[in-house]
Amino acid sequence: MKRLQYASALTRLIGELARLPGIGSKTAQRLAFFLLSAPPEVAVNLAEAIREAREKVRRCSECGNLTDVEPCAVCASDMRNKNVICVVQDPRDVAAIEKYRGYKGVYHVLHGVLSPLAGVGPQELNIQSLLARLANGVVQEVILATNPDVEGDATALYLARLIKPLGIKVTRIAHGLPVGAHLEYADEVTLGKAIEGRREIE
């Protein structure tokens, strides 16, 4: 007996949605049915937004951040301090630091971290253009703001060894307890870093 399948266009939509990270087949089904039952403009706008983003958003030739103007708003701004470059692994990290509002320098986005097991070496990262930016003599400090995990730390160390010989100050973001955290719930590595990194109260 012939068994009912979903309409083929629906099967295809479910399949495409299930390719997104963190979206399993059940969630993909739910999203597909939502897109079919919601007002038509919801689906149309989403399809259009995907197409538009894919078409317009590029990497800034200067810092590597995602942008739809060239160079990006930060690199183009004369309100930003070009003497300090904050190196991050991901465009989302730029957005996170911008929320803090206290950082006035510029950025450099690596688009990843060194990960020999995953086959990511220095060539796969946006490092050459970072070294090119440092060659102009304007930059006085590079803040390494990769994640405080094994790969992020290794990448920071690698970059520090490349950049220090150029006579540029290299700093690493501080490790320690998050604000609002409780000591008793902190893991011992974080606690160790927090104690090592202690500062005198003035």
Add this chain to the structure above:
Amino acid sequence: MKRLQYASALTRLIGELARLPGIGSKTAQRLAFFLLSAPPEVAVNLAEAIREAREKVRRCSECGNLTDVEPCAVCASDMRNKNVICVVQDPRDVAAIEKYRGYKGVYHVLHGVLSPLAGVGPQELNIQSLLARLANGVVQEVILATNPDVEGDATALYLARLIKPLGIKVTRIAHGLPVGAHLEYADEVTLGKAIEGRREIE
């Protein structure tokens, strides 16, 4: 000082993704960056699948299930038993029952359940066309397979009162313990239904 925002096309994509059910702003960001960094065809295919599904998938004029042929594959099949109609609240329920492979009848999709608080009355559901299908004298049994919750039960009761006077057999799917379940973890309402619905072992 001017603050960096995401590129406007990216902001728009994140916003459209965040309108999907169960997708918060963090997940929307993650999906948007995935769509920008994945091979171009991933984004293109998804946008195209959304557009195509929205364009082609319609409700079957007979049973109300989602389909891209008219009538749908089940209604069009001469291998299905047109004497039995299984009434479900959602197209996903049709897919779930089809997986079981033991049901040979046809379906009717209500596209919802009665819910006075949400403003869903009989007019909002695909009930008129169900009554029209019953008028031809072919149907001998209507299986009410709405969910076993308050609204699903109320909807089943409402339909039973409409259909019984037509001289058609009306049945409700069984309540009881799921296969593989442990008695000690079952809630008392399910357990009560399982005991009420006990059947003699032959």
